[in-house]
Amino acid sequence: MKASYRWLRELLPALTASPKDVNERFTHAGLEVEGVTEYGAGTESCLVVRVTGVRPHPTKSGLRLVTVDRGAGQSQEVVCGAPNVPDPGGLVVLAPLGAYLPAKDLTIAPRAIAGVTSEGMLCSESELGLSEEGGGIIVLPIGTAEPGTPFADAVPNARDTVFEIGLTPNRPDGLGHIGLARELAALLGIAFEWPSTGEIAKTADVDAKDLALVTVEDAERCSHYGGAGAIDVTIGPSPLWLRYRVQALGVRSISNVVDITNLVMLEYGHPMHAFDLDRVRPDASGKKHITVRHAKDGETLETLDGVERKLVADDLLICDGQGPVALAGVMGGASSEIQADTKRVFYEAATFDARGVRRTARRHGMHTESSHRFERGIDPGDVARVLDRAVALTTTLAGASAARGRIHVQGDHQGVEPRPIAKRAVRFRPQRVRELTGVDVPVAESVGILERLGCEVSKPAADGAYEVLVPTHRPDIGREADLVEEVIRVHGMDAVPTELPPIRASRDVGGREELARRAKEICASLGLAEAITFSFTSPRVLEALAAPAPAVKLDNPMAEHQSVLRTTLLVGLLDAIGNARRRGERDVREFTVGPVFLAPNGEGALPDERLRVAFAIAGDRPAWLEKATPFDVWDAKGYALEIARRVSGQPVEIEPAPGAKAPAHLHPRGAAFVNVGGQRVGSFGPLHPDAVDALELDGEVLVFEMELDPFAAGAALPKFTAIPRFPASARDVALVVKDGIPAGEVEAAVRAAAGPLAEAVRLFDRFVGGQVPAGHASLAFRVVYRSPDRTLTDAEVDAAHANVVATASSKFGATLRA
Incomplete structure (x- = not known):
């Protein structure tokens, strides 16, 4: 929200605080000022001058020598190339020698132009930072000021300080200058009064209700529709004060009537729309009829931005007798916009449902000044003021005559005046300020703050509590804690003590939270980066991963893909990898820990919420001074083994899952299950190519997912084993087996055959090629033999080792490698 310091001073005559002080006070009260802009900073050194003569440049076509009267009997000649230099008598703006123009970072100095020295410059709006228009110089209306008057004094709105305020969504009252002035008055303890809506210059002999019939078909989506009219309108450029006021706040000046609607919106924070009544098409009876209704599926509307939009039944429309003329709360239609020949204007000020406006704006990819305000909630009680203000300005600035009265449609109520809106009542106990914030604020000060903010405070009850009627411009106040927040916010947040209050913990840290924390620490220690992911997704993505069907569907999702x-x-994880690869990052090692939501175990039960850990790796493994190589399934196995071992504290077994045994989302040639204590707890492997294509991942990804709930009791504690007293005897054996025989099966057979004397069995080499026959592999194992109560003899070790070779030969057809 852009806010004008000059406008705030007009609304608060008692305001003496500097822009810097206003900046700090707003920010400390929660209305953060994110930036300050000096609008028209070069205007103070520029002068209003009168053109007294114009002649061609002696050597350069397209340039003219303009003589101007600077006042006090001073005149000078400057070179000017603008096409709109007025005839003698016209008023223009001169930047004299030494003037600095921040918008162009230019200091005016004598300059020779085609042989003629110019000691000044006639300025355009772009050169003074007033707008982007630089096609011609500023030509002021006759009588604006006497020659020699500083331009900033002649047109005060050409110089302003503009605050860029970062409003939170719960403060829609700050989206208008009246709301900001009320807030500032409360913060500074000065008086605030509603500004006058202005005098009606002329009144026509016609009632507003005779200009158009208004019908509202959905009173929930449009709880109040107000209308007013003006006739004999003359469309033209806005006066400079209005032009520069709206332009200072980032709104392009278009014409007097359009600028009036924008000015009123910026003043009250309530969007409004102006219809060319002669372009509002009549109904079958020949009457002008405005209807607020839902769109029909497939119906179209060309909005003011020139885009034809295809509508759906949830879109709320403003329609004339033959079709849509505006998208309610978002943007008007092109068919009834104000044009140069407009003579009759119908003003609309309404209260539209915030959620409905938000849905329509998101659906059509639109974010307008109007939708921004309606989405946050406007003041439903200022419709009459807004209409009166617009009509009064129209009679003053466009020479119009106002239609008598207004139109108000509120459900079953239709009349010239609106039906009063009931205010929310909230109980307020002053002692709750101290209890919730630790700050002692006197009762009188608390009551005074609430009253300055627009609340109506009753006399205290016997228990000291007050009934507070919340004003309609504060939809965010709904309970006592909100009132306490308002009191402490205005009193001063810096008064809140910094010490922590005594807190009684609800329970000891443990259970699932501790399990999730431990899993995260383990993954991070292995070099994986944590990805913070949403719990929301789409059925399409789950289907692509062959995951269980969703058990929980959202009634009002943030987006279709969630x-x-x-x-x-x-x-x-895969969504993060897709985003990374679309931005050129190929190498990813990430994990996440969180719940999944499966179908309930019984009828009427809640979804089965299970805690899991998962990782995804893609691209090349880290390398230093060597050629990078891509991750493969062995990397995934290593990560999976170590995560499962550390989480469980138990031995982990990897069970290959070839062919049809593989989980559907994994490639059948590299999939495997993770087993702990004989229980299957997870799986890993390369993502199936079909899933890679469906999710547009652009390359192989290796994934792992494991249940954590089986280990909620914590990792198994290691058991103490006494240090061996007797020496070990290690023997190596290299067995040649067929290539398709899993090494794990051979290792298990070797361990069983070695008997109770085998302390450890470890595969330390796998070799193919050389003298190893084709289709075979050499698996080298180291077997460590030891007895806990004696030193083994060679004969005992030889016998056990011979049994290992014999078992491998009989079970796998293994031979000793030469």
């Missing part, structure tokens, strides 16, 4: 709760953690 319409269900996830049944696998992989959706968020």
Whole structure:
């Protein structure tokens, strides 16, 4: 929200605080000023001058020598190339020698132009930072000021300080200058009074209700529709004060009537719309009829931005007798816009449902000044003021005559005056300020703050509590804690003590939270980066991963791709990888820990919420001074083994899942299950190519997902084993087996055959090629033999080792490698 310091001073005559002080006070009260702009900073050194003569440049076509009267009997000649230099008698703006123009970072100095020295410059709006228009110089209306008057004095709105305020969505009252003035008055303890809506210059002999019939078909989506009219309108450029006021606040000046609607919106924070009544098409009876209704599926509307929009039944429309003329709360239609020949204007000021406006704006990819305000909630009680203000300005600035009265439609109520809106009543106990904030604020000060903010405060009850009627411009105040927040916010947040209050913990840290924390620490220690992912996804993504069907669907999702709760953690990880690869980052190592939501175990039960850990790796493994190589399934196995071992504290077994045994989302040639204590707890492997294509991941990804709930009791504690007293005897054996035989099966057979004397069995080499026959592999194992109560003899070790070779030969057809 852009706010004008000059406008705030007009609304608060008692305001003496400097722009810097206003900046600090707003920010400390929660209306953060994110930036300050000096609008028209070069105007103070520029002068209003009168043109007294114009002649061609002696050597350069397109240039003219303009003689101007600077006042006090001074005149000078400057070179000017603008096409709109007025005839003698016209008023223009001169930047004299030494003037600095910040918009162009230019200091005016004598300059020779085609042999003629110019000691000054006639300025355009762009050169003074007033607008982007630089096609011609500023020509002021006759009588604006006497020659020699500083331009900033002649047109005060050409110089202003503009605050850029970052309003939170719960403060729609700050989206208008009256709301900001009320807020500032409360903060500074000065008086605030509603400004006058202005005098009606002329009144026509016609009632507003005779200009158009208004019908509202959905009173929930449009709780109040107000209308007013003006006839005999003359469309033209806005006066300079209005032009520069709206332009200082980032709104382009278009014409007097359009600028009036924007000015009133910036003043009250309430969007309004102006219809060319002669372009509002009549109904079958020949009457002008404005209807607020839902769109029909497939109906179209060309909005003011020139885009034809295809509508759906949830869109709320403003229609004339033959079709849509505006998208309610978002943007008007092109068919009834104000044009140069407009003579009759119908003003609309309404209260539209915030959620409905938000849905329509998002659906059509639109964000306008109007939708921005309606989405946050406007003041439903200022419709009459807004209409009166617009009509009064129209009679003054466009020479119009006002139609008598107004039109107000509120459900079943239709009349010239609006039906009063009931105010929300909230109980306020002054002692709650101290209890919630630790600050002692006197009761009288608390009551005074609430009254300055626009609340109506009753006399205290017997228990000291007050009934506070909340003004309609503060939809964010709904409970006692909100009133306490307002009191302490105005009193001063810096008065809140910094010490922490005594807190009684609800329970000890443990359970699932501790399990999730431990899993995160383990993954991070392995070099994986944590990805913070949404619990929401879409049915399409779950289907692409062959994950369980969603058990929870959202009634009002943030977006279509976040319409269900996830049944696998992989959706968020793969979305992050897709985003990274679309931005050129190929190498990713990430993990996440969180719940998945599966179908309930019984009828009427809640979804089965399970805690899991998952990772996804893609691209090349880290390398230093060597050629990078891509991650493969062995990397995924290593990560999976270590995560499962550290989380469980137990031995981990990897069970290959070839062919049809593989989970549907994994490639059948590299998939495997993770087993702990004989229980299957997870799986890993390369993502199936079909899933890679469906999710547009642009390359292989290796994934892992494991249940954490089986280990909620914590990792198994290691058992103490006494330090061996007797020496070990290690023997190596290299067995040649067929290539398709899993090494794990051979290792298990070797361990069993070695008997109780085998302390450890470890595969330390796998070799193919050389003297190893084709289709075979050499698996080298180291077997460590030891007895806990004696030193083994060679004969005992030889016998056990011979049994290992014999078992491998009989079970796998293994031979000793030469």
